[in-house]
Amino acid sequence: MTAMTALNDLARSDILFLNWRDPAHPQAGGAEAYCWETARRFSEAGAHVTVFTARHPGAAPRSMSDGIRVLRGGGTYGVYAAAARHLLNHRHAYDAVIDCQNGIPFFSPLFSPRWTADLCVVHHVHQSQFDMLLPRPLNVVGRLLEKQVSRAVYHGRPVVVVSPSTLEGIRRELGFRNPAYIVPNGTPPDGACDGPRAALGVPRSRTPAIAVVSRLVPQKRLELLVRAMPTLTQKMPDVRLDIAGDGSELALLRALAVREGVGHAVTFHGRVSAARKWEMLARAWLTVAPSVAEGWGLTVIEANAVGTPAVVYDVPGLRDAVRPGRTGWLLPPESDLAHGIADALGELAAPGARERTAARCRSWAATFSWDSSAERLAAVVLEEMARTRRHRHSRRRPSDLSVIGTFLVADGNAMERFLRNALRLTDAWDRQGNTFRVLLHGCDEVRAVRALRRLGVDPGELSELSLASRQDVLVGTAVPAGPEPAAGRPVPGPTGAAGPLSVRLGGTLSDNGRTTP
Numbered sequence: 135m136t137a138m139t140a141l142n143d144l145a146r147s148d149i150l151f152l153n154w155r156d157p158a159h160p161q162a163g164g165a166e167a168y169c170w171e172t173a174r175r176f177s178e179a180g181a182h183v184t185v186f187t188a189r190h191p192g193a194a195p196r197s198m199s200d201g202i203r204v205l206r207g208g209g210t211y212g213v214y215a216a217a218a219r220h221l222l223n224h225r226h227a228y229d230a231v232i233d234c235q236n237g238i239p240f241f242s243p244l245f246s247p248r249w250t251a252d253l254c255v256v257h258h259v260h261q262s263q264f265d266m267l268l269p270r271p272l273n274v275v276g277r278l279l280e281k282q283v284s285r286a287v288y289h290g291r292p293v294v295v296v297s298p299s300t301l302e303g304i305r306r307e308l309g310f311r312n313p314a315y316i317v318p319n320g321t322p323p324d325g326a327c328d329g330p331r332a333a334l335g336v337p338r339s340r341t342p343a344i345a346v347v348s349r350l351v352p353q354k355r356l357e358l359l360v361r362a363m364p365t366l367t368q369k370m371p372d373v374r375l376d377i378a379g380d381g382s383e384l385a386l387l388r389a390l391a392v393r394e395g396v397g398h399a400v401t402f403h404g405r406v407s408a409a410r411k412w413e414m415l416a417r418a419w420l421t422v423a424p425s426v427a428e429g430w431g432l433t434v435i436e437a438n439a440v441g442t443p444a445v446v447y448d449v450p451g452l453r454d455a456v457r458p459g460r461t462g463w464l465l466p467p468e469s470d471l472a473h474g475i476a477d478a479l480g481e482l483a484a485p486g487a488r489e490r491t492a493a494r495c496r497s498w499a500a501t502f503s504w505d506s507s508a509e510r511l512a513a514v515v516l517e518e519m520a521r522t523r524r525h526r527h528s529r530r531r532p533s534d535l536s537v538i539g540t541f542l543v544a545d546g547n548a549m550e551r552f553l554r555n556a557l558r559l560t561d562a563w564d565r566q567g568n569t570f571r572v573l574l575h576g577c578d579e580v581r582a583v584r585a586l587r588r589l590g591v592d593p594g595e596l597s598e599l600s601l602a603s604r605q606d607v608l609v610g611t612a613v614p615a616g617p618e619p620a621a622g623r624p625v626p627g628p629t630g631a632a633g634p635l636s637v638r639l640g641g642t643l644s645d646n647g648r649t650t651p
Contacts, residue, residue, distance in 0.1 A: 140512035140559050145180030148227060149173075149515070152217050152242060153234040156187040156204055161381065163349045164432040165236050165257050168296070168319055168507075170202075175508035177201040184228075186220055188213035214240055221245035230515050237264070238279045241287045251518035253292045254284075255317075255511075258429030258451055259303035266352050266426075281308050288312060292518050294511060296430040298604050299450035301534060313576065314534065315560060316607055317511045319432045320504030321439045328408040330439045333416035338488060341372040342479045345418035345442070347411050347433055350381030358424040360387055362472035363396040369476050376414050378403040416440040419482050423452055424471055431455030434462065438499035441492025445471075445478050454608060460494045501609050510610055513559035536607050537582035540571045540598035541591050549589075556589055564612040573602060573612040 153169040155162050169185065177183040177200060189195060189206035197204045207216030217240050221231070230251040233242040237260040243252045260267070264276040285308060293312045295301045296319055304310040322329025348354050356377065366373050377387070377400065384402065391400040406414070415421060421437040421444045428451030434444040435455055444462035446452040447469075456462040465474040482488050543549045546568035553563050553570070563572040574582050579601070583593050593599075 140509050140516050141175060141179035143516055144176055144512050146182070147229045147519070148182045149176055149184070150221075150228045150231045151183065151185045151234065152231065152240040153185060153187050154213065154236040155190070156185060156193075156206070158193065159188070159190045161349060161351075164319060164430070165234060167432065168255070168257070169234050170200075171320060171504040172508045172511050173202055174200045175505060176512065179512075186213075186217050188216075214238070217242075218245045230519055232511075232515070235280075235284070237267075238276060239284055239288070241283070243287055243291065249522055251515060251522050252288075253294060253514060253518055254288050254312075255294045255296075256300055256304055256429070257296050258300050258427060259307045261307050263353050263426065285309055292514055294514055297451050297454040298608060299427075299454050300429050303450060305534070315510070315514045315575070316610065317507050317514070318502055318608055318610075319430050319435065320502050320507040321435055321499050322504070330412055330416075332409040333412040333440045336413050336416040336440075338492075339374075339417050339419060341374070342370050342420075342483070343418045344373070344375045344420050344422055344475070345378070345414040345437075346376070346421055346423075347378045347406070347415065347436070348423070350377075350379050350383040350387060352383060353426050354383070355424045355426055356383065356387055357390055358471050359422050360390050360396070360400060361394060362470075362475060363391070363399055364394050365472035366476060366479075367396060367399050370479065373399065373479070375400045376403060376418070377401070378406045378411060378414060380405045411436075412440060415442050418442050419488065420445055420475065420478055422446070422471075422475060425449065425452065428452050428455075435499050435502060438462075438495035441495050443478070443482075443491050443495055445475050454604070457494075457498055461491070461498045462495075506610070510560070516559055533576045533578065533581075535578045536573060536575045536602035537577055537579055538571065538573050538598065538600055538602050538606060538612065539582060539586055539591075539596055540569065541586070541595050542569050542597065543591075543595075544568065546570070552589065562610060562612045569597075571598075571612045573606065573610075575607070 151169050151173050153166065155166050157166045157170045159166065173183050173185055183201070184203045184205060186205045186207070188208055188210060193206050195206050205220065207213060207220065221242060222245050225247050228246070228250055231242045231246055232253060232255060233240045234255045236257065239254055246252055260280055261277055264273040268276055291312060293304060293310060293314045294317050295304060295314055296317065298316065301314055301316060304314065346356065346359065348356065350356060359375070363375060388402055391397045415437045421433065421442055423431060423434055423444060423446045425447070427449045431444070431446065431452045431454070434446065434452065437444055438461055444456055446456055446462060446464060447467050448464040449467060453464060456464055458464045463474060463478045465471065482491065546565060549570060550565055557563065557572070561572065561574050563570060574585060577585065579599055582599065586593070586596070
């Protein structure tokens with residue numbers, strides 16, 4: 135295993151996470167998983183971690199879990215004022231504040247001192263969803279807070295996004311010009327008792343089966359899936375749909391299934407245990423996500439982790455989570471969902487198709503882990519902490535481009551020792567013998583050449599210098615993409631947990647003389 139460099143460097147730091155809900159909240163979803171899984175790993179690395187969140191009925195105002203201090207205050211909207219009071223009353227308590235934006239951020243820079251490292255985590259842009267979620271005039275206020283007010287308050291501060299789609303959204307829809315870093319969601323490790331291991335030995339359904347595990351809220355548009363079932367049952371009488379989850383749409387979806395005459399083919403399970411979730415996903419042929427948009431398709435990747443592909447619309451977030459033709463199907467946003475699902479089920483009915491697809495899905499899901507995501511988030515926190523303490527205005531110019539360079543050196547050990555201290559924490563490199571492959575974030579080819587020269591690499595010695603692909607930046611490592619593995623074979627994840635490759639985030643910080651493209 136590769137050492138968690140940035141996480142280890144956070145030891146004894148005081149870190150505050152601000153998130154709308156905690157995992158115990160009845161409406162918790164992917165954003166809560168992201169906050170908790172990264173916070174838990176910060177705590178395990180020795181940081182003093184506090185999570186401030188809304189207080190839901192029956193929840194204690196204070197608790198401890200997984201080494202994390204949980205503070206709860208306010209309700210759905212009152213949590214923002216409660217968090218502001220907490221920051222004002224504890225101005226000297228935290229080295230860094232991680233402000234998780236679920237449509238509306240906490241505006242932590244307004245309430246924390248200038249020497250505190252504030253960064254904003256954005257899961258997805260809600261501008262087009264506020265009309266769906268809020269009545270007038272609250273929808274207008276929501277758009278204003280997310281766009282113009284957030285842009286002013288977080289000006290110049292780092293923004294962490296969970297996918298290339300969210301990065302495009304904050305640039306195009308919100309007008310953010312901040313330095314931005316992609317840190318995707320992870321998946322539970324195979325060895326976790328509440329992870330994919332819970333589904334070991336679960337046989338795939340002999341007949342077409344669809345499973346969805348989701349919050350039942352309007353933006354998920356699961357009514358489209360229920361309305362697709364009459365067509366699907368006509369083509370495949372034995373097809374079945376299992377929906378697990380709770381939310382404001384549950385009663386409406388149940389009534390819709392009855393009206394459509396497919397109550398016998400659709401089962402609503404409500405909230406289920408982790409083991410039951412993995413069992414349902416492992417048994418299914420498909421999962422389906424007809425959302426209007428996502429920050430990232432966490433449910434898609436979780437289904438992939440047990441070998442189940444997905445049918446989704448080609449919308450932000452979901453287009454990043456699905457590899458078309460390999461781990462699922464991307465449908466045009468206005469296309470007929472029933473026909474898209476029927477075509478996918480037809481392909482999976484071919485001999486051996488489900489086994490081949492399952493191997494590709496597991497391979498793709500294995501490239502994401504919460505350990506890697508926590509390490510990448512920790513690197514951003516450390517860079518911002520160093521900037522606020524040493525050189526307030528020193529920063530690499532924001533750029534959404536990244537570059538991959540490959541070069542051969544005479545002394546690989548010497549170059550490795552140098553790279554461990556020369557690159558930024560948010561860059562990455564990989565070594566095979568005396569050949570090195572580096573992934574430099576936030577620069578174009580010209581600036582990358584300058585950085586490599588400072589590493590002692592002559593441009594003429596480069597065997598590759600190219601812009602990183604969308605997938606390269608999402609996965610966030612310098613490991614080149616290899617061939618698809620055979621069924622059942624493990625593949626290296628971002629932390630190099632399997633196979634001979636050793637992936638390492640760069641050493642300490644550019645503020646200490648490190649290479650900055």
